[in-house]
Amino acid sequence: MDHLDPDQRQHLRDELERQLTRLERSMKISEAATETVELDQTAVGRLSRMDSLQNQSLAKNLAEREQAKLAHLLEALKRWEAGVYGVCTECREPVAFGRLLIMPESPTCASCG
């Protein structure tokens, strides 16, 4: 990550940690929401059942997206520890700071990603 100056590195590192903390908090909430929805399924009545099925699939989608994001963030931190953060995993070119700013977990550059 020679193409990043110390300020940029610090900013990205903070951003990774911040997103990880926020995601972990939000995942705990989604987990609780999914459990609530499962309990709801015992509710009688067709409408409430349809409602809870819809809620369940929304909660599941969200949980899956959060799982994927978590995996990406952890991967990014692993690359950081290995000193290869900000280097495209496909072409080994530096990933632009602007791209990392928007997507700090991005493993690839704009042309590969």
Ligand SMILES: [Zn+2]
């Ligand atoms: Zn690339």
